[in-house]
Structure formats: structure tokens, C-alpha cells
Amino acid sequence: MPVKRRIKARKQPLQQRSRETVAVILEAAARVLEARGLEGFNTNAVAERGGISVGSVYQYFPNKDALTLALIARFEDALLAKVRDAVAASEGKSLTASLNLIIRAQLEAHAERAGLNRILETEEDRLRPASSGTSAAGELKDLVAALLARHRREIARPIDDDAIEDLIVISRAMVDHALQQDLSQAAASRRVLRAMEGYLFGPRRDL
Amino acid sequence: MPVKRRIKARKQPLQQRSRETVAVILEAAARVLEARGLEGFNTNAVAERGGISVGSVYQYFPNKDALTLALIARFEDALLAKVRDAVAASEGKSLTASLNLIIRAQLEAHAERAGLNRILETEEDRLRPASSGTSAAGELKDLVAALLARHRREIARPIDDDAIEDLIVISRAMVDHALQQDLSQAAASRRVLRAMEGYLFGPRRDL
DNA sequence: CCATAATGTGAGTAATTGCTCATATTCCAC
């Protein structure tokens, strides 16, 4: 390892050619992670897989972790896009149907390239400097809040910021778990829905 | 790294002296992880911190991962012991009170040496060969099942194995999250309880 | 076309580190 760790990339991709190189690097990195796991994930392997030279990797990524972080951001963007669509599509639908849509969105986002995404989630813990809220995390909260706001009157309890956070934590954990266990999407949906609705409506105090 | 990876330790600790050495190694490993994180966690550092030689580490642990796994097992044992106590202490208490006790148990287990435990949980993902149920995981399920069985009649829904699993996943994720956010134990308890009770009782279908 | 900027190359370096093994020390059974 080098003595001093570079913080910024040497170059920003300006021309079309270099933008393509960046894409190639990212995809190669993803494939290496899928094929060889974290253990076999090294920058030389990425370069080889991408059919380019290591030097090129370091033109656009200051260090290996930056490359991993770029993959994480890419995954988060894809997830967010799906959730955004789900929230849009749920307009006019019932609360249960709406929740089901965002649950499906999350399941789908994780399911494609499941192996890769699982590794990326693991790395996220290591790489994110202690609870730094990403903008992605912020938007996810906003999206869920917007969806719930549409059903305010059906929900007995107040939906504050903490509740939104909890719902996200719960669904994320359950989605991860479902993927690990290779649950069918139907089964996974049902169980996550149960948890979310339960959290929203709380125990029956009327028994 | 060596070409061939040793699977079993060279020696089992037989005498009192070596049993103490093993304890010293484990504690030194824990302290290195706490002080320098995963990045600074190497066997030479562990040996130095423990005031022993690297060779001794490899007498009782076949490789570095085995050492980490031993720390994980140690944490799981401590957690399990606390939960066991909580389940025992909850006898005769209400369901809510009982749930609160096991939630507190989990929070406490994580809270002491929080930094260390957080790292260990991260490593667990990497080290456990794809969803191999530990005996610890099994016993935790049994304990929760036993507790819930005492309140069968209060719970409308059937409590099958999947439900227990979900409850554990939910509480674990929320406890982790609470620790990360430095929530007070009271606030954390309240939120986890809400999630668990919600899951158990489900949404009010009677609205 | 030409000067200059952008991009690409890959052999090599420097550092890290998991782990071994020949040897020394301590313990215990008899």
C-alpha cells in the first residue's frame, strides 16, 4: 500500500472515450466481484477483466475503495429509481397495495445481481465514515414519507421521522434476509408487508 | 499468504498455562479491533498487544479468520446468556413486559463493547459460509419461541417458524441501528417493541 | 497539420502481513 492515499482522481473523464473507459471499469469491477468475491477483488484483476490497464483505473478512481463506492452508488441509484417508480405508480391505490409496490421494488433491485449487491452492502458498512447520511438515504426517506402521507388518515399513529427510519430499517433487513434465504418473491413480500403494516398500525389495544 | 490454509489448530490447550494464553489472545484480539479497527487487525499486532509471540497465536488458532470467529462465538454466547436470563425472568410477566426484557437484553449485549461488536457483526457476513445456521442462532429461535408460547392465546396470528425468524431479523436490525445512532436505551426499546408487537398483532383489520 | 491536451499503458516498486519452523523453555509423570 502506498504511503499517502490519494483523495481525488487524477483526471475527470472529459471526452467520450474516457467516459466509456469509466463504464468499462465499473462493469469489470462488478464482474470480478461476482466471479471471485471480495477476496479476489483487486485492481489488477479489474483491469484485466476490462481489457484495459491498471493505470487507467487509477486515472479515474483515486484508490480501490473509491471504485467500490462508485459501485455502491450505482446500486443505490438503481434502487432509488425503482422505488421512485413504485411510489408514482401507487398513486390512487390502497395503502396495502402501495406498500406492496415499494416492497417489490426493493426486492427486485436486490434480486438482479443479488450476489454482487450483497457484497456491496457488506462493504458499505466498512467504507461509509460512521453514519454519514447519503443523499440516497435522504431521498428514500422522502419517498416513503410521501407515500405514507397519502394515507395519513388510515394510520392511527403519527408518522414522524423516526417511524420512517424504522420502516426503512425493517424492510431493508427483511429484504436482505429474504434474498439470503432464497425466498420466493411472493413469500418475501407477504412477510415484509406484515412487518410494515404491523409497525404502522401497532398492536390491537382493544383486545 | 500461505499456499495451503490450515484448517485445524496445531494444538489444543491442555494445561492451565495454555488455556490462559488462549484467553490472552482473545482479549488482545478484541482490544486491537477496538483500538485500530479491522484495518489494523493483524496477527502480529495481536501478539504484541497480548505480550506473547505470533507463534503462540498459531498454536491455538489455525488462521486469522478462526481467531475472528472465536471472538464472534464469544459475543454470541454472551448475547445468548443475557437473552436466556431475560426469558427466565419474564416468566409470569405480560407479553409486552417480556418482549421488553429480551429487547433490553439484546441492547445491553450490544452496548457493552459496542465498537467491537459492530465490527464482529460485519465480519460475520464474510466468514460464515453462506447461511449456515449456527447453534447459537438455533437456540435464540428456541428461546423466543418459548417466550411467545407462553402468550399464545393473546396473539391472534399463528406463530410459526418463519414468524420467529422475522422477529429476530427485525429486532436485530433495529438494535444495530439504534446503536449506530446512539439512541438512548429507552427510545430504542420503545421503537423495537413497537415493531415486534406490530408484527405479532398485525394491522387492525377492523377499521 | 501541428501543438497541446487528454487518454492509455504495464512493468515495476514498496509495503504489508499471514504464517512457519527450528529452537528454547516450562511443565509433568514416574
Add this chain to the structure above:
DNA sequence: GTGGAATATGAGCAATTACTCACATTATGG
């Protein structure tokens, strides 16, 4: 005691790997 087993030592090996840099190639603007 004494011999053998258990335990401890730590210098150093072997392998890995993130990253650099001097140089080549390609694109672009004037």
C-alpha cells in the same frame, strides 16, 4: 531427578497487491 511432552518464541519467508510513473498513443482546436 530425568525424560518426554506441552508450550512458547520471533526472525524471516513467501505471497499478495495497491499504486506509480515515464512513456506511448489518440483526440482536439486553431
